[in-house]
Amino acid sequence: MSNALLEDLEWRGLIAQSTDRKELEQALSKPISLYLGVDPTAPSMHLGNLVVFLVLRRFQLAGHRPIPLVGGATGLVGDPSGKNDERTLNEEKLVAEWVSKMKKQVEKIIDFDDKKTGAVMVNNLDWTKPVSVLDFLRDIGKHFSVNQMLAKDSVANRLATAGISYTEFSYQVLQALDYLELYRRNDCKLQIGGSDQWGNIVAGLDLIRKVEGGTAHALTIPLLAKSDGTKFGKTASGAIWLDATMTSAYEFFQFWLNSDDADMPKLLKVFSMKDRKEIERLIETVNTNPGAREAHRELGREMTSLIHGADMAKKVEEAAKALFGQGEISELDLATLDSALSQLPKTQVKKGDPFPTWVDLLAATGVVDSKSAARRIVKEGGAYLNNKKVESEDFTPSKSDLLHGKYLLLRKGKRDLAAVEVAG
RNA sequence: GGCGGGUUGCCCGAGCGGCCAAUGGGAGGGGACUGUAAAUCCCCCGGCUCUGCCUUCGAAGGUUCAAAUCCUUCACCCGCCA
Numbered sequence: 164m165s166n167a168l169l170e171d172l173e174w175r176g177l178i179a180q181s182t183d184r185k186e187l188e189q190a191l192s193k194p195i196s197l198y199l200g201v202d203p204t205a206p207s208m209h210l211g212n213l214v215v216f217l218v219l220r221r222f223q224l225a226g227h228r229p230i231p232l233v234g235g236a237t238g239l240v241g242d243p244s245g246k247n248d249e250r251t252l253n254e255e256k257l258v259a260e261w262v263s264k265m266k267k268q269v270e271k272i273i274d275f276d277d278k279k280t281g282a283v284m285v286n287n288l289d290w291t292k293p294v295s296v297l298d299f300l301r302d303i304g305k306h307f308s309v310n311q312m313l314a315k316d317s318v319a320n321r322l323a324t325a326g327i328s329y330t331e332f333s334y335q336v337l338q339a340l341d342y343l344e345l346y347r348r349n350d351c352k353l354q355i356g357g358s359d360q361w362g363n364i365v366a367g368l369d370l371i372r373k374v375e376g377g378t379a380h381a382l383t384i385p386l387l388a389k390s391d392g393t394k395f396g397k398t399a400s401g402a403i404w405l406d407a408t409m410t411s412a413y414e415f416f417q418f419w420l421n422s423d424d425a426d427m428p429k430l431l432k433v434f435s436m437k438d439r440k441e442i443e444r445l446i447e448t449v450n451t452n453p454g455a456r457e458a459h460r461e462l463g464r465e466m467t468s469l470i471h472g473a474d475m476a477k478k479v480e481e482a483a484k485a486l487f488g489q490g491e492i493s494e495l496d497l498a499t500l501d502s503a504l505s506q507l508p509k510t511q512v513k514k515g516d517p518f519p520t521w522v523d524l525l526a527a528t529g530v531v532d533s534k535s536a537a538r539r540i541v542k543e544g545g546a547y548l549n550n551k552k553v554e555s556e557d558f559t560p561s562k563s564d565l566l567h568g569k570y571l572l573l574r575k576g577k578r579d580l581a582a583v584e585v586a587g
Numbered sequence: 588g589g590c591g592g593g594u595u596g597c598c599c600g601a602g603c604g605g606c607c608a609a610u611g612g613g614a615g616g617g618g619a620c621u622g623u624a625a626a627u628c629c630c631c632c633g634g635c636u637c638u639g640c641c642u643u644c645g646a647a648g649g650u651u652c653a654a655a656u657c658c659u660u661c662a663c664c665c666g667c668c669a
Contacts, residue, residue: 326664326665417623420623420624421623421624422624423624423625424622424624424625425624425625427624453622453624453625454621454622454624455622456622456623456624459624483623486623487623531616533633533634533635534634534635535633535634535635535637536616536632538637539616539617539631539632540616540617540631542617542631543616543617543618543630543631544617544618545616545617545618546617575616575617576616576617576618576623577617577623578623579616
């Protein structure tokens with residue numbers, strides 16, 4: 164018999180590799196517990212993390228119990244998978260802080276309250292920290308063959324290039340220990356993760372078999388790439404983060420809206436929780452009426468609602484509509500303008516103070532990195548005040564330029580907006 | 588521990604005493620065309636009080652009128668040998 168969840172994941176292109184398909188299908192024929200780990204290597208998760216957590220959510224919606232794990236311990240050590248160079252170790256305090264931030268983000272994606280499938284959050288520091296070095300070497304280390312450890316891609320790649328420290332070399336053992344621990348205490352039978360995690364997951368399966376004589380499963384998810392082969396989820400300003408202070412809700416929505424048409428089928432399948440029929444309909448709209456960008460908008464709405472809440476999603480979409488609308492910007496009413504500009508990076512000018520020069524304003528809002536860059540942009544004809552091109556580098560705005568006596572709308576290029584507010 | 592090679596701007600990578608803010612490619616930015624898309628073409632791409640000045644070529648010293656380029660020491664990486 165086949166399994167609807169696996170078939171759906173397959174259709175979405177979300178399966179890179181798995182342990183024996185038949186056995187996995189059988190295991191999934193009744194509700195199981197499965198785990199997915201994320202290491203706190205930054206203050207926030209990004210879109211790459213979101214992909215795998217959404218898969219965890221898909222399992223939950225199919226009736227299984229998710230165990231999201233934050234790597235309070237593994238984050239202190241550093242995963243060599245997919246890394247060309249040794250990581251710099253982060254302070255314990257910092258890692259602990261990141262752990263708590265990531266937990267909050269996970270709570271937005273996974274349901275913790277459902278009676279049957281409510282998730283259980285765990286932190287591997289809880290069981291890793293108490294283990295002494297000697298116990299670790301005798302009880303755990305004894306089950307690992309260095310020969311096998313060296314053969315893992317993550318280690319082999321590093322041995323062939325930059326080398327690897329004993330610390331990072333040990334990473335796979337820690338992750339294996341996690342799986343064993345969760346197998347024991349939560350009856351966890353499946354671990355999912357990015358495809359770069361295959362080696363680490365398999366290490367866990369081996370350990371479970373050796374220590375407990377038990378069987379568990381593994382499933383990995385392909386790492387996302389854009390249609391042009393470049394890394395996904397990065398923009399000029401860096402990665403797309405889930406934390407609103409790192410990537411604003413407005414930027415987050417804009418990311419989806421500005422995605423390449425060619426990427427839309429893949430993005431919809433990977434990110435959207437909508438069913439196959441609806442996704443196929445949206446993909447069709449990209450072909451029939453690309454200019455409308457219905458699929459872009461719909462996906463932007465769905466993702467922004469998930470991460471930043473439905474109210475915020477609505478707000479940022481409307482802000483975008485107002486700011487990019489065809490109409491005269493000066494005709495927008497104050498309430499709309501207030502709301503729209505609240506989503507943009509903003510700088511303030513004290514009422515009564517003389518206006519700074521145009522170049523200073525651009526630099527102050529952060530749409531350009533330096534005053535030199537600001538001048539360059541004006542020279543190239545890419546600077547706009549209230550949607551009108553600024554011609555001179557020496558330009559200084561005046562009172563008459565203010566919208567509703569209060570705002571200036573600055574723009575660099577087609578879509579990089581910022582606001583100046585005159586504050587009393 | 589010994590010998591050899593390396594460390595250049597966001598990344599890759601030239602330069603090997605003055606013509607170097609530093610060739611080339613990629614990434615990135617602006618313009619044109621569009622749909623706040625892609626492809627294509629053109630332009631830009633250290634900073635500033637911008638016809639000039641200031642700070643960059645692993646770090647610190649030194650030689651010289653003049654150093655990314657030469658010398659010394661230190662740090663790190665990569666080979667080969669022990």
